[in-house]
Every structure is written in structure tokens, then in C-alpha cells.
């Protein structure tokens with residue numbers, strides 16, 4: 001482990017514990033959204049997972065994991081039952097400090113301990129990435145907690161004339177996926193793929209453009225929607241992005257990057273079905289994930305890195321996929337009911353930012369920081 005990777009782990013642990021600061025216990029225990037766990041659970045989970053892989057799997061020490069696995073392995077504890085079982089914030093602070101000290105003891109021994117998971121720094125990279133991903137999820141929780149409190153009020157105008165710029169990507173053969181030690185199993189094996197020529201928008205769809213879709217009846221025109229999406233839209237009464245709230249003369253829109261005016265900022269808080277309906281409305285389509293990757297690698301895209309972008313692709317294994325280091329990361333989600341988002345958001349940590357990274361969610365998830373980019 002290099003000095004910089006060691007200090008990065010410390011920073012990620014610190015950022016995770018800092019989620020406990022300045023929030024009352026009720027907020028830390030609250031399940032702010034049916035798909036999200038309490039902040040307090042995420043903090044315990046990330047330290048537990050570091051300890052599980054290092055202490056139990058590499059060194060065979062189960063003393064801590066046996067006591068806590070029933071709470072912190074997601075498959076052993078249903079989301080809505082987590083809140084009441086969690087320790088209080090002060091106890092969580094103490095426990096995570098103790099677990100971190102134990103982990104440091106094992107990391108110090110790892111250099112002299114041959115183990116497949118430790119080769120080429122694999123486990124350290126994996127653990128850092130796990131902290132990084134949960135930090136973004138914790139920011140999703142914070143966004144849900146804040147929605148009620150202190151959102152930005154924006155009055156949006158629909159643009160009269162939407163000019164949709166296009167960048168042409170010529171047909172070519174490219175490498176898709178990642179071969180690096182930090183790549184997840186679903187990015188491997190890296191392989192060649194032919195990309196047909198296509199056009200892509202240089203940036204994601206803005207809030208103002210989304211308002212135009214709403215004013216043109218986008219949520220009410222069945223012909224723009226997939227049948228499944230239409231059923232869901234009707235049952236759940238989906239009429240605007242999840243992070244928008246109607247107010248007297250406009251919309252309250254939660255957005256955490258004050259450098260971009262709210263009208264120009266990319267829309268987020270939309271699911272895959274909504275992204276597809278918008279694309280149809282605009283006479284376009286969503287990019288397939290390999291097209292997205294081709295465009296990102298050819299450096300033709302502006303403004304990536306503000307919101308994740310829904311792709312037209314169901315989450316599927318690449319040819320020759322092998323689950324690693326455990327079945328649960330990717331395999332259960334190759335179920336045809338998860339779709340790929342690519343890119344990153346303003347809340348994404350560096351460990352997760354690479355052109356080959358694949359995120360995946362059900363088509364109805366809209367509490368994530370995901371928006372839409374058009375392709376033709």
C-alpha cells in the first residue's frame with residue numbers, strides 16, 4: 001500500500017464518520033426514502049465491510065463480524081428493520097474508531113501476508129471504492145432529508161426554441177470495459193466492440209428543457225411512453241422529477257452546484273422510463289452504454305460529471321464475465337430489470353470516475369442523481 005492510498009482510506013473513513021456530525025439522532029435514524037437506508041446504517045456498514053474482507057476473509061478473524069453481520073450484511077437485514085437495531089450516534093462513533101484501529105492493525109500485517117485478495121493492492125482499491133460509492137449514497141439520503149427543509153426556489157422559463165446540438169461519432173472499433181486492478185467484475189473482461197456511427201448531444205438535458213417537456217404534456221401523452229413505464233407513471237402519479245416540488249409561481253428544485261444557473265443545470269431525479277419518454281418527445285433516443293463509453297473515450301462530451309446518465313441498455317454481463325470477489329455485487333442484478341447509468345454526478349468520489357464504470361438501477365429509481373443525454 002502506498003502512502004497516498006493509505007491516506008485516501010483515512011479520508012474516506014473520515015468523510016463517512018462526518019455524516020454523523022451536526023444532525024440529530026432522529027434524522028440519522030430516519031429512512032428518508034423506501035429505497036434508502038438510514039445514514040447511521042451506511043456509516044456502520046462501510047466500516048463493517050472493510051473489516052469483513054480484511055479481518056474475516058484474509059485473516060480468519062470473525063470476532064467482530066459474527067456479532068454484527070445480521071445488521072450490516074444487506075441481505076440479512078431488511079431495509080425497514082435497520083433503524084431500530086442501530087446503536088446511537090455516540091456509540092457508532094466509538095465502534096467505528098475501534099473497527100478502524102483493528103483494520104489498521106491488519107493492513108500493517110498485510111504486506112507480509114500472501115493472499116489472493118491482497119495481490120496488486122486489489123483489496124485496498126476495492127474497499128476504498130466501496131466507501132466512495134456509499135458516500136454518494138449517503139449524499140442521496142441527505143438530499144432526501146433536505147428536500148423538506150431548504151430547497152432552492154427557482155422560477156423557470158421554457159425556452160421558446162430548443163436548439164439541439166449534435167456531435168457526430170464516426171463508426172469505429174474500440175475497447176470497452178476496464179482491465180485495471182480497480183475495475184469491478186461487471187467491467188471485465190475488457191473487449192473490442194464495434195460502434196456504428198451515431199450522433200450524441202454534447203451535454204445533458206437541462207431543467208428548462210424538462211419543463212418544456214412538462215408544458216407540452218410529456219407526462220400525459222401515452223404515445224411517448226413504454227407500456228410498463230406508462231403503467232408505473234399512472235400508478236405512482238409521476239408528474240415531475242422527484243427533486244422538484246410545485247410552488248406558487250414555479251418549482252422548488254434541489255440542486256447542489258451553485259456554479260450553474262438552475263435553468264441550465266442538468267435535470268436529475270428522473271427514472272429510466274421518464275428518460276425514454278423525453279427522448280421520444282425530442283425525436284431522439286438514449287445512447288446505448290457502449291455508445292456512451294465510445295463518446296466519453298473520444299472526449300467529445302462536455303459537462304459530464306454533473307449527473308449520471310441513463311443509457312438504453314439493460315445491465316448485462318460482458319462476454320466471459322466471472323463474478324468477483326463475490327456473487328452479490330453484480331450477478332443478482334443481471335435480471336433484465338436494471339438499466340445502466342454512466343458517467344458520474346457532482347457527488348461522486350474520484351474512485352468511481354472512469355469511462356468504463358457501470359452503475360445500475362431499476363427503471364423506476366429516481367432518488368439517484370441521474371439525468372438524460374440524447375442520441376440519434
Ligand code: AVJ
Pocket residue numbers: 130133134137329359360361
Ligand atoms: C452499484 C450503486 C447499485 O449501492 O447498491 C454498495 C453499490 N454494492 N455496496 C448499491 C454497492 C454494495 C450498489 N450500486
Ligand code: FE
Pocket residue numbers: 045049130134
Ligand atoms: Fe455496500
